[in-house]
Structures are given as structure tokens and as C-alpha cells.
Amino acid sequence: MLIRDGFGKRLKQERARLNYSQREFSELAGISQNTQRAYENGKNTVSVGYLETAERLGINAMYVLSGRLEQDNCLAPDEFRLVTSYRGLSKRMQQKLQLIAAEQ
Structure with a gap:
């Protein structure tokens, strides 16, 4: 698997x-x-x-590595x-x- 550009940014975002x-x-x-900084x-x-x-x-390792959320294939665009x-x-x-969601 190739690591997509932005790996470090996604790692920082997840942290x-x-x-x-x-x-x-x-x-x-x-x-x-x-x-960690490197x-x-x-x-x-x-x-x-x-x-x-x-x-x-x-950390969502799949997201960090690929830039894709696991839910990409199962959620509607608004979700x-x-x-x-x-x-x-x-x-x-x-x-x-x-x-708020628990009150519904």
C-alpha cells in the first residue's frame, strides 16, 4: 500500500x-x-x-495511511x-x- 500525500497532516489531525x-x-x-514531530x-x-x-x-490507521475513512463506502454524502x-x-x-442526539 502506498502512503498518500498528507500522511503527517492526517496523523496530527487524528492525534x-x-x-x-x-x-x-x-x-x-x-x-x-x-x-512524533518528524x-x-x-x-x-x-x-x-x-x-x-x-x-x-x-488513531484511525486506515485514514492516516490512505486518506480514506472506512465509512467512505457506506455513508451518504451528507452523513x-x-x-x-x-x-x-x-x-x-x-x-x-x-x-443533543441522546435527547431525540
């Missing part, structure tokens, strides 16, 4: 989605903050072991936009939306 700082995530992943800047290639660890921490927007929200905003 931020989980509300981890670069330092926090690198510690949990067992690497240095400099290595991954996110596209200067280093990640190992399979790192991806497995990142996935256990909540896809909603999910993508939701993932970009802060944890606090996600929780607020979850409360």
Missing part, C-alpha cells in the same frame, strides 16, 4: 481529535516527541509497530460530511452533540 498533545501521544506510543511533518516513515500502537490509542465535521470538533463539542 488532535483524541485531544493528545504531541508530548502526551509520543509518551503513550513509546517514542520521543522529536520522532512523523507529523512527513520527515520520517512510521513502522508497523508504531501504527499498531497508535491504533490501540484510538459523511457530518462524521468528518464531528471528528474535527473538540472533545467538549463532541460531548455536547452527543447529549
